[in-house]
Amino acid sequence: MMKPRVATAWLGGCSGCHMSFLDMDERLIELADKMDLVYSPIADIKKFPENVDVTLVEGAVANTENEELAHIIRRHSRIVVSFGDCAVTGNVTAMRNGLTVDAVLKRSYIELADLTPQIPRDYPTIAELMKQAKPLHEIIRVDAFIHGCPPTADSIWSAVSQLLEGKLPALSHVYLRYG
């Protein structure tokens, strides 16, 4: 019997959700027995694979690369899970949405720059910011949600365990916590 193929992805977020994932500590060993991690920022895999069973997506959809990856994830995953508040609500990533992209870039790369203030443009490798950062489910269909900024290791464990049992995680009330 093949083990479920699980992926995790990191869009517009601080990676705190992935850090929290790692906070599952010794339970990670148990997980490693039950699943194959086929794509993740914590694994060196370049291309999002096909035939993925579950993908956990951290972060809001903030730039064109995030958007493209979101669609790829949806096409190749049976179950997509919004992983943490940025993916679920936009959260901190979306706090810039009241400002224009130019204003955000100017603030970040000119006003707050220590050395050589300069807005990075015309680099084909740097994705363009979208007008607004959006929660994942406004871009693609999402099947389940894990909350928190970041989600606690316990809530991730609970969700992932259920997913591996072939269930959509019905997270108990204690894990429904924004912020």
Next chain:
Amino acid sequence: MTVEELKELAEKELERQHQYKHRITYCSAAGCASCGGNAVRDTLAKTIKARNLEKDVEIAGTGCMGLCGEGPLVRIAEDGALYQRVDAGIAERIIDEHILQGKPVAENLVDTTNPFFSSQMKIVLENCGTMDSERIDDYIASGGYEALAKAVTEMQPAEVAEEVRRSGIRGRGGAGYPTGLKWGIVRKAQGEQKYVVCNADEGDPGAFMDRSVLEGDPHRVLEGMAIGGYAVGASVGFLYVRAEYPLAIERLRLAIKQAERLGLLGNRIFESDFNFRIDIRIGAGAFVCGEETALIRSIEGKRGRPRPRPPYPAEKGLWGAPTLINNVETFANIAPIIRRGSAWFAAIGTPKSTGTKVFALAGKIRNTGLIEVPMGIPLRKIIFDIGGGTPEGTTFKAAQTGGPSGGCIPAEALDLPVDYDSLATVGSIMGSGGLIVMDSTSNMVDVAKYFMEFCVDESCGKCVPCRVGTVHIHGLLEKISLGNGTTDDLALLEELCQMVKDTSLCGLGQSAPNPVLSTLRFFRNEYTELVRAPEGFVPAGTPNEQPLTR
């Protein structure tokens, strides 16, 4: 003023009018006035003076003559000839040819045997087109204030309320609550001070029934309010009229002054103990102030926001006092009911929707204008006989009644009788009388979007479903109409419409989804053609049923 003196006034006015050989009336309502009507009036007056006809020809400015799309309109009283698209040149020819030589100006003559005229039945608009809107004597000569005299001198307040109840008249503002029942409740309500309020905050896009009545026959509304005051025991009335109706406000102010001068408003009306005065309050342009509780707060000088009912204004209204609040057209029906009796009125229309209804015909229809028809008339007759059908080369698609609170009625339902209950069966409402016709060139998703945009702008913001829900519904309609929507969006749209309808605080929010719901019901294909399945679509239930382990 006594009843006898009123009769004398009427006779004197008729005598005065009979001195003239000819009476020319011109429409002085806002529609004709805005397309050159005042110049026509001036030319008529100038020509009469120049031809030395001042002793033979009287000219009078009247209320709306109905065929608004063809104005300015001029009418010759003695033979009923009606002229359309009159300009200064035609006005001069009317005097020189029609009046002086008895030869009508054929090019501009309207065929008054046309069903537009013959299929109508006028009660509310009976004086519009014939009576001088600015002269109380003319109103009195047409039987005006007779009903008030009859009520105050011959009837007990309870009898008046009962007479209104027996007439079967229902609120013309849109919801159709039985007027007599309301009068009875206010009459029986405890309170030293009671108020009468006339809702003239007509705000539906394309609707101008109330404006036309106020401009054309203001005394009729004042008389109805005074009769209401007598029936319920109120001594003060407020007429809440929107600021966008300056001509109506001007005429009302004049009418109140005239009525007060004759003692028809004020203290000891017809030498009885009944005192009644009417004040005007001007709305500042909020659609929601047409909702009665918001309107009442606005009169009180507060922010116009609705409050939950009950208590209804009939129990707790203006400044907490029992308040009778009716729409302009409802009050305009009261004097005829009292004068001619409830049985006469109840025989008109259908058993559950008696009397007539004024409609403002607009949209893709040949005869745009103001009409009055008996209740129960088939929609087909209004649109094709009276309205003349849709413009050349197009076919009828839908009729929208009730403005932003109403719904679209499809061609299949054209034989539906126009009454409160039948309109409700197809998801629309009678509304205040706006009737917008759409033809084959109209896009129903855009129609729904237009009305929803109106509600977004006009929501007062008090309750969450209306404040936020209308924005989301509008956003979804926008998305769908641009071809960016999915079947998920369509499902969400329906869910939100139902929710906003069920949970909003006042009528504005509760009815805001109606244009969407009714177009979804009858023109669903126009929506489904625009949406696609969402990406990653899995038929419902499958993720749970397929185990992950392989």
Next chain:
Amino acid sequence: MAILTLTINGEQVSGKDDESLLSIAQQHGIKIPTLCHLEGLSDVGACRLCLVEVEGSPKLFPACTTKPKEGMVVSTDTERLRKYRRLIIEFLASEGNHQCSVCVVNGHCELQNQAYETGLTHVTVPYLYPKKTLDASHEHFIMDRNRCILCTRCVRVCHEVEGAHTWDLSGRGIACEIISDLNQPWGTSESCTSCGKCVLVCPTGAIIEKGEGVSEMEKKTDFLRYIVTARQKREWINVDSDEE
């Protein structure tokens, strides 16, 4: 005043005819969610969270402003009501800029609590990301309109209890906003007494005290019961012990 008998969620209860359905339900331990309601302030029926079903009527009724009737059969927790309540919370979440993770009342927020109560896993309507202002001109307090849900508790407590009427509303529809005096910076308000009542009654992080960090501020509204009881009944209740 009369005592009436009615049924709420199948349970026979009794209440006075001048009480609200909400109050009667609360006295019988039946929980109905609320946001704009606050004991001690007038009720406006605006948030629509407390809508209940009444047998025999297709309409829904706000429990906070609806009076009981003899024999009334009320349901407070049907599937339809739960769905509508969840949508109301979604609407509130979508119309503001609520980032719980950086909010001083995170963990003590009534909007958050209602989101949990209604089982809100995510907001199905698109977020509107409105451009809202934050007013930090007051010496002690901040008004952050990004987190305002327009419940008008601040407006009511300021007018009804403090008597200052510093707060009111401007605009309409989605453009509604809470403003101080004649739409001027709070710090320049001449009517504001800096009593802080609005801060305490605000259910979210819209009106907050300066100097508080994320999750640090917990609002206590029991002062209101103390003042209102003292004024109306001339009784000086001990709210602290009462709360436990």
